[in-house]
Amino acid sequence: MSTQFTHRQHAHCESGVTANLLQHNGIQISEPMAFGIGAGIFFGHLPFMKVSGIPGTTFRIWPGYIFKRVTQRLGIKIHTQKFSNEAKAQQVLDEALGQGIPVGMIAGVYYLDYLPEAFRFHFNAHNLVVYGKEDGKYLVSDPVLEGNSVISPESLTKARFAKGFPEPKGKMYYIKEVPDTIDFTKGIQDGIKQTCFFMSSPPLPWFGVNAIHTLANKIEKYPKQLTPRQCTLYLGNIIRMQEEIGTGGGGFRFLYAAFLQEAANLLGKNELGILSERYTAIGDQWRHFAYSAARLCKARTSDLVSYTDLSKLLHDIGDKEKAFFKDLKKVKW
Amino acid sequence: MKTNEVPQDKEDYKGKSEVRKLMYATKEDGTYTQMNSEGWEVENLATKQAWESVLEDLQETEQQVKQGLLSPIPYFMQKSLMELPVLAKYMGKWQWQIKKHFKPEVFKKLDQKILEQYSKVFEVSVSELTNFGK
Numbered sequence: 155m156s157t158q159f160t161h162r163q164h165a166h167c168e169s170g171v172t173a174n175l176l177q178h179n180g181i182q183i184s185e186p187m188a189f190g191i192g193a194g195i196f197f198g199h200l201p202f203m204k205v206s207g208i209p210g211t212t213f214r215i216w217p218g219y220i221f222k223r224v225t226q227r228l229g230i231k232i233h234t235q236k237f238s239n240e241a242k243a244q245q246v247l248d249e250a251l252g253q254g255i256p257v258g259m260i261a262g263v264y265y266l267d268y269l270p271e272a273f274r275f276h277f278n279a280h281n282l283v284v285y286g287k288e289d290g291k292y293l294v295s296d297p298v299l300e301g302n303s304v305i306s307p308e309s310l311t312k313a314r315f316a317k318g319f320p321e322p323k324g325k326m327y328y329i330k331e332v333p334d335t336i337d338f339t340k341g342i343q344d345g346i347k348q349t350c351f352f353m354s355s356p357p358l359p360w361f362g363v364n365a366i367h368t369l370a371n372k373i374e375k376y377p378k379q380l381t382p383r384q385c386t387l388y389l390g391n392i393i394r395m396q397e398e399i400g401t402g403g404g405g406f407r408f409l410y411a412a413f414l415q416e417a418a419n420l421l422g423k424n425e426l427g428i429l430s431e432r433y434t435a436i437g438d439q440w441r442h443f444a445y446s447a448a449r450l451c452k453a454r455t456s457d458l459v460s461y462t463d464l465s466k467l468l469h470d471i472g473d474k475e476k477a478f479f480k481d482l483k484k485v486k487w
Numbered sequence: 488m489k490t491n492e493v494p495q496d497k498e499d500y501k502g503k504s505e506v507r508k509l510m511y512a513t514k515e516d517g518t519y520t521q522m523n524s525e526g527w528e529v530e531n532l533a534t535k536q537a538w539e540s541v542l543e544d545l546q547e548t549e550q551q552v553k554q555g556l557l558s559p560i561p562y563f564m565q566k567s568l569m570e571l572p573v574l575a576k577y578m579g580k581w582q583w584q585i586k587k588h589f590k591p592e593v594f595k596k597l598d599q600k601i602l603e604q605y606s607k608v609f610e611v612s613v614s615e616l617t618n619f620g621k
Contacts, residue, residue, distance in 0.1 A: 165509045165521075186511070186519070206570060264568065270502025272534060275568050300507060300523070317576035387540055393533035400508060403488050403524075408511035412519035434513060438488060448529040451536060
C-alpha cells in the first residue's frame with residue numbers, strides 16, 4: 155500500500171516534514187514559510203545540560219513546536235498520538251497508511267539505517283514521513299535527503315521507541331482536515347511576534363539573545379577551565395549544532411531570512427525585505443564564527459588570545475541579533 | 488551566503504558524502520534560492536573530531552577490558568555511542584546497577600537473561616559480548 159506522495163528535500167527535518175505534509179494536502183507552503191510561521195528560530199545555551207559531557211546549544215525552538223504552531227495558525231486539524239506499546243504503534247501506522255494518509259513521525263536517528271553512519275548518533279527528535287509499505291518495508295520521505303528511502307519494520311520500531319532524552323514514544327502525527335482557504339498573513343504576523351518574544355524577552359541567561367552573550371563569556375574561559383581536548387570538543391559541538399544537523403546554514407539564520415523575504419513579497423512589506431538582508435548578514439557572521447572556531451580546533455592549542463577573539467566575534471553577533479529582533483518587533487501590522 | 492559561496496567540500500567520512508545537504512543562499516539579485524552542498528570543511532572537521540574522540544575513548548576502554556580492569560559492558564556501551572543514563576533506560580535498570588556490571592567479577596556471574604538483554608541492546612550476539620577482550 156502506498157500513497158502518491160511527493161518527496162521534496164529541505165534543509166531541516168521538522169520544517170521540511172511540515173511543508174511536505176501541507177503540500178500533500180494542497181497547501182502551497184515553502185519550508186521557509188513553515189519555519190517562520192512556526193516561530194522556529196531561536197538560540198539557547200545550557201551549560202548544565204550535558205550530553206557526553208558537553209553542554210547543550212540549540213539554534214531552534216524545541217522539537218514539535220513548528221508543526222504544532224503552523225497547523226494551529228493556519229486552522230489545520232491534526233491527529234497526534236503517542237504509544238507505550240510497540241505493536242500498537244505499528245498497527246495504528248499501518249491503519250493510517252491503509253487509508254492513504256502519509257504519516258509524520260518522531261524517531262531516533264541512530265536506528266534509521268537508511269542514513270549514513272556519520273549522522274547516526276543518539277538524537278531522538280528527528281522528523282520523517284512514512285507514506286507507504288511495500289514488500290514488507292516502509293517507504294520513507296526523509297526531508298534531509300534528496301531521494302526516498304526504505305526501512306524495515308524492525309528498524310523503524312527501534313527508531314520510534316529509541317530511549318534517551320527526549321524519547322519519541324512512537325509519536326506520530328498527520329493532517330485530518332484543511333480549511334477551504336488559507337490566509338498566511340495572520341500566521342506570519344503571529345509567528346514573527348512569537349519569535350521576537352522568544353529571542354528578546356526571556357530574562358534567563360540561557361535563552362534568546364542573552365544566551366549568545368552567555369556562551370561568548372563561557373568560550374572566553376574555556377582554555378582556563380577545560381583541557382585542550384575538551385575545548386575542541388565543546389567548540390566542535392557548537393559547530394555541529396549550527397551546521398551539521400541540517401539548518402540551511404548559519405544556524406537556521408539563512409532559512410529565517412528566506413522566510414522574511416518571502417513574507418515581504420507576499421505582504422508587500424518592504425521593511426521585512428530589509429530585515430531579511432540584515433539577518434542574512436548575521437547568518438554570514440555565524441558562518442565566520444564557525445570558521446574561526448574550527449581554526450582553533452585544528453590548532454589544538456589553548457590559545458588564550460584566540461579564545462578571547464572568538465568570544466568577541468560571538469558578543470558582536472549577540473549585539474546584532476538583539477538590535478535585529480528589536481527592529482523586527484517594531485514592524486507595524 | 489551567496490550561491491557562489493556555498494561550499495562543496497566533499498568528505499568521504501562514514502558516508503558523509505552520500506548526503507548533499509540543502510542550503511539557503513542568495514542569487515546575484517539578492518533573492519533566496521535552495522542549493523545543495525557537498526559539505527563544508529568546517530563542519531567536516533567538527534564531525535570527524537567528534538567521531539575520533541569516540542574512537543579514542545573506545546580504544547582506551549578496549550585496553551582496560553583486555554587488562555581485566557573492566558567488563559565488556561562499557562566497551563559495547565561506548566561502541567553503541569551510548570552514555571550510562573541512556574543504557575540504563577534501555578536496560579530498564581538504575582544507573583548504579585549497570586555500573587556494577589562494569590566490574591569483571593560481577594559480569595562473570597550475570598545470568599543468561601541479562602546477557603541476552605544486553606546483547607539485544609548492543610545488537611551483538613551473547614558470545615560476542617562475553618568473549619570480547621579475551
